[in-house]
Amino acid sequence: MNDPVRHIVFDIGKVLLHYDPHIPFSRIIPDETERQWFFDNVCTHDWNIEQDRGRSWEEAEAHLIAEHPDHEERIRAFRLNWHEMVPHAYDDSVDVMRSLMSNGYDVTMLTNFASDTFREAQERFTFLKEPRGVTVSGDIGLIKPDVAIYESHVENFDLDPANSLFIDDSHPNVEGARAAGWKAIHFKSAPDLLAELEKYGVKV
Helix, strand or coil, X not given: CCCCCCEEEECCECCCECXXXXXXXXXXXXXXXHHHHHHHHCCCHHHHXXXXXXXXXXXXXXXXXXXXXXXXXXXXXXXXXXXXXXXXXXXXXXXHHHHHHHCCCEXXXXXXXXHHHHHHHHHHCHHHHCCCXXXXXXXXXXXXXXXXXHHHXXXXXXXXXXXXXXXXXXXXXXXXXXXXXXXXXXXXXXXXXXXXXXXXXXXX
16 A cells, blocks of 8 residues: 555446447346246356456357357357447446546556457457557467466566556455455446546646
């Protein structure tokens, strides 16, 4: 707490961008129970996180289709309709990020994101190009909360962990940052973030 915050690192999904795979799949699989079964057993979180680690969508789809051939169309629909899963930014969070940059803080981003979908998101939400840079898990084959991804970010962006503050909606990812020697805030909302930043003496 005593070391002043100079570097502020934002997660992206559910901090700066809304993400919900149920949005397109509520149309593709209208029955809620059936849809939840599909996410629990076919296109699972664990399956999707491997694309964040760098696995190609082609390989990911082939793997699942071999296991669930009756669901091929729905499996392919995940990537085809990904753009609908990210419908909008959290404007209040983006405003906080921009204010921090205006106040002289060094702002970067660290995200679990597949390489191709991140580039797609950057083109749709151009504020993602405004910070000094970003570490994308799919680009380097590491994912949060592995301490190695935080160490890679420190090295690539020349950060001092003691002066670095991480903002993420995932408690395990927050703990990963703390294990790497960073300060960290568990994101809940933009107003809550403002209150937490004030505790660290950060001027927004």
